[in-house]
Amino acid sequence: MAQDSATRTLISQAQLERGRGRIIYWTLLAVVVVAFTLVFIGPLYWMVTGALKSGQEIAQTPPSLYPKDPQPQNYVDAWNNLDLAKLLFNTFYYATGAVLFQLVLDTAAAYSLSKLRPIFGNAILGLMLATLMIPAMVLIVPQYVTVIDLPILHLNLLDSPFAIWLPLVANAFNIFLLKRFFDSIPEDLMAAAFVDGATPLRTLWSIILPMSRPILGVVSIFAVTAVWKDFLWPKLVMPSPETRTVSVGIYAFAGGTPMNVVIAASVIAAIPTVVIFLIFQRNIMSGLTTGSLKG
Amino acid sequence: MAITTVPGTTRQPGRPEPPYPSSRRRTSLGRKVRDNLTGHTFLIGALVCFAVFSWYPMVRGIVMSFQRTRRGETTWVGWDNYTRIIDDPSFWTAWKNTFYFTFLALVLGYAVPFFVAILLNEFRHARGYLRILVYLPVMLPPASALFLFKFYAYDPSEAGLFNAILAALHLPTSEWMQSPGMTMPAMVLASTWMNMGSAVLIYLAALQNIPGELYEAAELDGAGIWRRIRHVTIPQTRLILALLAMMQIVATMQLFIEPLILANGAGTGDSATSVAYLIYQHGFFQNDLNGAAALGVIMLIVLAGFSAVYVRLTAKQD
Numbered sequence: 001m002a003q004d005s006a007t008r009t010l011i012s013q014a015q016l017e018r019g020r021g022r023i024i025y026w027t028l029l030a031v032v033v034v035a036f037t038l039v040f041i042g043p044l045y046w047m048v049t050g051a052l053k054s055g056q057e058i059a060q061t062p063p064s065l066y067p068k069d070p071q072p073q074n075y076v077d078a079w080n081n082l083d084l085a086k087l088l089f090n091t092f093y094y095a096t097g098a099v100l101f102q103l104v105l106d107t108a109a110a111y112s113l114s115k116l117r118p119i120f121g122n123a124i125l126g127l128m129l130a131t132l133m134i135p136a137m138v139l140i141v142p143q144y145v146t147v148i149d150l151p152i153l154h155l156n157l158l159d160s161p162f163a164i165w166l167p168l169v170a171n172a173f174n175i176f177l178l179k180r181f182f183d184s185i186p187e188d189l190m191a192a193a194f195v196d197g198a199t200p201l202r203t204l205w206s207i208i209l210p211m212s213r214p215i216l217g218v219v220s221i222f223a224v225t226a227v228w229k230d231f232l233w234p235k236l237v238m239p240s241p242e243t244r245t246v247s248v249g250i251y252a253f254a255g256g257t258p259m260n261v262v263i264a265a266s267v268i269a270a271i272p273t274v275v276i277f278l279i280f281q282r283n284i285m286s287g288l289t290t291g292s293l294k295g
Numbered sequence: 296m297a298i299t300t301v302p303g304t305t306r307q308p309g310r311p312e313p314p315y316p317s318s319r320r321r322t323s324l325g326r327k328v329r330d331n332l333t334g335h336t337f338l339i340g341a342l343v344c345f346a347v348f349s350w351y352p353m354v355r356g357i358v359m360s361f362q363r364t365r366r367g368e369t370t371w372v373g374w375d376n377y378t379r380i381i382d383d384p385s386f387w388t389a390w391k392n393t394f395y396f397t398f399l400a401l402v403l404g405y406a407v408p409f410f411v412a413i414l415l416n417e418f419r420h421a422r423g424y425l426r427i428l429v430y431l432p433v434m435l436p437p438a439s440a441l442f443l444f445k446f447y448a449y450d451p452s453e454a455g456l457f458n459a460i461l462a463a464l465h466l467p468t469s470e471w472m473q474s475p476g477m478t479m480p481a482m483v484l485a486s487t488w489m490n491m492g493s494a495v496l497i498y499l500a501a502l503q504n505i506p507g508e509l510y511e512a513a514e515l516d517g518a519g520i521w522r523r524i525r526h527v528t529i530p531q532t533r534l535i536l537a538l539l540a541m542m543q544i545v546a547t548m549q550l551f552i553e554p555l556i557l558a559n560g561a562g563t564g565d566s567a568t569s570v571a572y573l574i575y576q577h578g579f580f581q582n583d584l585n586g587a588a589a590l591g592v593i594m595l596i597v598l599a600g601f602s603a604v605y606v607r608l609t610a611k612q613d
Contacts (some may be wrong), residue, residue: 008507118334
C-alpha cells in the first residue's frame, strides 16, 4: 500500500492546512485516535486485566477499571488446568505443517500453471477457482465423511494432523495469489535458464523462489493464522483431548471452569497471532490488499 | 477502481504463449509429452488435495442428500431428507435468524467499514497506527474474542462492560444474550468488531486508486463533501463495494461460531439458531448426516442465487 500522502483525496491538502480546516483536521484526528484506541484496544485491555481480577471483583458493580488485587494465579491456573502447553504445542505443530504443505504443494502447482502451462492447465485452474464460490459450511459434512474414510485408501484421518494439513492445500486463493506473482516474472528469465540447461525444478528453486520471497511470506502468515483461527474443522477432526487445538480446548473447558480462568486462557491463546501480526503487519496488509484487489 | 494488470500477464486472447520454453521450435511429440508430464507432476500434489477434499466432497454432499444410511446400509430415498428437513420448524427459524443476521451485518458490518476507510484515507497522520488498530481484532482467534464478549461485555448485570457504560450514561441496560430481541444485534456487534478490519483495508486500498483530479474537478464544480462521496468515491469504488457485499453475504450466511459460543447454540427461545448451526446439529448430534447434507445443498442453492444476482448486477454496469 502506498504511503504517499501527496495524492489528492476527498478534501484537498490546501484546505486542511488553512486556518479552520487545520483546527477541524486536528480535532477530528484526535477524536478518532482516542475513539479507535478505546474501541479496538479497550476490549483487549479489559480482557487482559479482567483475567487478573478475583471472582468477587468481576461481579462487582460498577466494574473496576483495573484489578485492585491482581490474581496472576488465574493465568497460572489456566496454564495448568487446561494443559495449555499441550494445546499450544498442538496448534503450533498443525500451523507449521500447514505452512510447509501449502508452500511446497501450492507453489509447485502455481509454478506449473504459470510457467510450465501443461495441457488442461487452464481448466484445472478454473475448477480450483470455482471452489472459492463454495462456502465452507456447505462442505463440512461430506468433507468430514471423506476424512473418516478416505476414498480408495480407506484410511481414517481423525486425530491425524493430515486431516488439517491436506484440506488446507486445496486453497484456490493461495494458488491464485502465487500464480499471479509468478506470471509477473519475465518469461525471458525462464528462457535464459533453459538455454543454460536448467531443469524446471532447478529454475523454480534458483530463479523463481528467490524472487518470490514476499509472496511466500504472505502465504505462510495466512497459513499460520488460518490454523490458529479455525474452530469448527479442528473441533470435528481432532476429537481427542490430546490432539485438540487451543481454541477448541478452551471451548471444551469453558463449561466447568471459572470464567476468569477461561478468559486468561483466551488471552494466552491470542498472544501468538497478535505477536505475529505486530511483527509482520506490513506484509500482511500488502498481501491482503494485493490479493483482494487488482484482479 | 482501476483494475491493473500485472506486467507479464498481458497475452493476446486466443493466442496462448508457448508453454515452457523447451518446447519452442523443437516440437517433437516425445518432447511435448515429456513437457506436459513435467507440468502435471508439479501439479499433482495440489490436484489430489483439491480432488479429495473439495471436488469429491462437493459431489458426495449432493449424492448423500438423496440417501439414507442405517446400520451401515445406504439406500436411495429421493427427496425424503429435504422434506424432513423443511418440515422441521427450526428450519424456518434458522433461515429467518440467518437472514436477519445477514441484513444487520450488511447495515453495520458493511457500511461502517466503508465510512471508516473514507475517514482514515483523509488523515495524513497516525494512519499506520489506525490501520493496525482496526485490523488487530481480525488476528484474534474468534473463540478468544467471543469469550471476551460473552463474559465481560454482555454480562446481563451491571458488572458487564456494556451495561456499565449504559448505566453511566443513564441509559437503560440490556440483558444482551439472555433477551431474545437483543441476541442478533449483540452477535452482529461482536462479529463486526472482530471482522471489520479486513474490509477497511480493502476499501482503503481501493480509495487510494481514485485519481485525485476527479475530486479536484468535482470541487471546482461546487460539489460539497457529501456530493463528492456520492458522485466520485462511490462510483469509483463500486466494483469493490459490490464484491465485498457479496463476500459479506456469503460469510454471514455461514453464521456459526457466534451462536455456538455467545448463545450456547440456539440461544434463548431459538433466537440464535442459524442454518449453519442446524447443519452442525443434524450432522454431529442427531446422527443425521444425510439431513445435514441436504441442508448444505439448500444453503449452496441460496448462495448461488445471490451470486447470480451479483454477477448480473456487476455485469450490467460494465
